[in-house]
Amino acid sequence: MMKWLNKLLSTPSTDPLATALSSILGFTPENTQFYHQAFCHSSIEEPKYGDNERLEFLGDSILDSVITEYLYHKLPTKDEGVLTDIRSKMVSRHTLNKLAKEFKIDEFIQTNLGGKIPVSVFGNAFEALIAAIYLDKGEPFCRNFIISKIIKKYFSLETLEKEISSYKKHFIHWTQKTNKSFSFELQSETGESHNKSFQMALVLEGSEISKATASSKKKAEEATAKIACESLKI
Amino acid sequence: MMKWLNKLLSTPSTDPLATALSSILGFTPENTQFYHQAFCHSSIEEPKYGDNERLEFLGDSILDSVITEYLYHKLPTKDEGVLTDIRSKMVSRHTLNKLAKEFKIDEFIQTNLGGKIPVSVFGNAFEALIAAIYLDKGEPFCRNFIISKIIKKYFSLETLEKEISSYKKHFIHWTQKTNKSFSFELQSETGESHNKSFQMALVLEGSEISKATASSKKKAEEATAKIACESLKI
Numbered sequence: 150m151m152k153w154l155n156k157l158l159s160t161p162s163t164d165p166l167a168t169a170l171s172s173i174l175g176f177t178p179e180n181t182q183f184y185h186q187a188f189c190h191s192s193i194e195e196p197k198y199g200d201n202e203r204l205e206f207l208g209d210s211i212l213d214s215v216i217t218e219y220l221y222h223k224l225p226t227k228d229e230g231v232l233t234d235i236r237s238k239m240v241s242r243h244t245l246n247k248l249a250k251e252f253k254i255d256e257f258i259q260t261n262l263g264g265k266i267p268v269s270v271f272g273n274a275f276e277a278l279i280a281a282i283y284l285d286k287g288e289p290f291c292r293n294f295i296i297s298k299i300i301k302k303y304f305s306l307e308t309l310e311k312e313i314s315s316y317k318k319h320f321i322h323w324t325q326k327t328n329k330s331f332s333f334e335l336q337s338e339t340g341e342s343h344n345k346s347f348q349m350a351l352v353l354e355g356s357e358i359s360k361a362t363a364s365s366k367k368k369a370e371e372a373t374a375k376i377a378c379e380s381l382k383i
Numbered sequence: 384m385m386k387w388l389n390k391l392l393s394t395p396s397t398d399p400l401a402t403a404l405s406s407i408l409g410f411t412p413e414n415t416q417f418y419h420q421a422f423c424h425s426s427i428e429e430p431k432y433g434d435n436e437r438l439e440f441l442g443d444s445i446l447d448s449v450i451t452e453y454l455y456h457k458l459p460t461k462d463e464g465v466l467t468d469i470r471s472k473m474v475s476r477h478t479l480n481k482l483a484k485e486f487k488i489d490e491f492i493q494t495n496l497g498g499k500i501p502v503s504v505f506g507n508a509f510e511a512l513i514a515a516i517y518l519d520k521g522e523p524f525c526r527n528f529i530i531s532k533i534i535k536k537y538f539s540l541e542t543l544e545k546e547i548s549s550y551k552k553h554f555i556h557w558t559q560k561t562n563k564s565f566s567f568e569l570q571s572e573t574g575e576s577h578n579k580s581f582q583m584a585l586v587l588e589g590s591e592i593s594k595a596t597a598s599s600k601k602k603a604e605e606a607t608a609k610i611a612c613e614s615l616k617i
Binding site: 191192202203205206207210211213214217218221228229232233288326328 | 425426436437439440441444445447448451452455462463466467522559560562
């Protein structure tokens with residue numbers, strides 16, 4: 150769809166890609182070759198500006214570091230376990246694919262994959278786009294773009310905090326930090342083989358502090374850890 | 384050993400930590416509270432400046448992003464698979480622990496662990512030190528420190544490139560990029576159960592391109608992939 154663009158000389162004023170992107174990004178790209186590269190999947194043979202895999206490698210790291218520093222400063226009372234969990238959610242494949250949709254990557258991407266383009270192709274191109282902005286406009290501009298146009302626009306730290314990905318992980322981390330002993334104990338296993346029910350208890354320093362029942366040991370552990378984290382306010 | 388330092392008011396001119404660090408880092412720290420925090424393990428109870436876990440979270444990301452950008456620019460012809468492998472080696476636990484030794488972290492670290500301090504405590508504190516430099520002196524200074532005092536001093540990209548961690552991974556990545564079919568095929572399995580020998584062949588687009596024998600399937604695959612990568616110059 151965008152192949153004809155590549156045939157044009159890509160100077161900022163004449164490259165239609167710069168115009169098309171400016172309404173989405175909120176600024177006009179200058180060195181458009183980086184953006185052409187960011188939208189070029191590795192299935193394209195002999196691309197004029199190269200494919201986007203090296204840019205994806207760079208963009209992934211830039212996004213991660215800007216988000217890390219942002220969380221470090223914005224959540225000064227949260228320990229690194231919580232910060233790590235929040236960051237994981239913000240840079241997950243799922244999130245990147247959603248952001249790619251917001252930034253209309255599907256309208257710009259060039260592939261040779263036919264009609265069936267895996268959604269990860271868009272998420273990867275979104276990371277490459279971050280690198281293109283970094284190389285085109287420099288570090289402070291790109292950092293500001295990530296904070297104002299991505300983090301502040303699409304994430305709520307409050308919501309993310311409430312959705313900590315693994316309460317078990319969070320609980321174990323807390324026991325290591327506070328040097329407390331704990332164990333997850335299977336109290337009962339009931340039901341037929343395809344419809345089992347497991348009751349797990351969480352024992353902290355010899356005392357049972359929570360218990361939960363679920364369809365797998367793993368789910369019951371997670372549920373009991375969640376109850377414990379909430380009652381201990383950790 | 385350094386506990387008495389914490390009792391002193393930490394202004395740059397009077398804090399002995401600033402003087403002690405200046406000969407190791409090559410500059411004089413200004414806001415020494417960040418460095419006190421970087422050297423404070425979480426086993427210390429109620430530390431004056433907090434422990435180093437949040438700084439480790441930040442430092443890990445800073446180190447990763449500076450190394451990523453450095454490799455991106457320094458190795459413009461290498462694909463992201465090679466860049467990822469080289470970066471993995473540069474930021475591995477093993478490497479961080481070695482760097483911690485070079486920067487004499489063991490002389491500064493404060494812990495409540497007794498005599499048996501796991502070596503990872505030093506590597507983690509090294510990452511925290513990176514964050515302390517970043518917060519004390521700012522992003523451009525810290526980036527320059529990482530490039531000149533860590534990367535250029537302790538790493539050879541040429542050597543790292545030669546030691547790509549997994550030839551199998553590298554080979555598979557290349558087949559995906561070039562859209563070629565391949566398979567690893569077990570040709571023979573000989574010897575007693577505790578002394579087995581596996582011969583694996585690597586078949587590319589229907590033709591056997593290499594074979595190797597080793598004590599496990601995994602090792603034989605790696606060995607045959609290495610031969611293939613070298614003969615294909617990939």
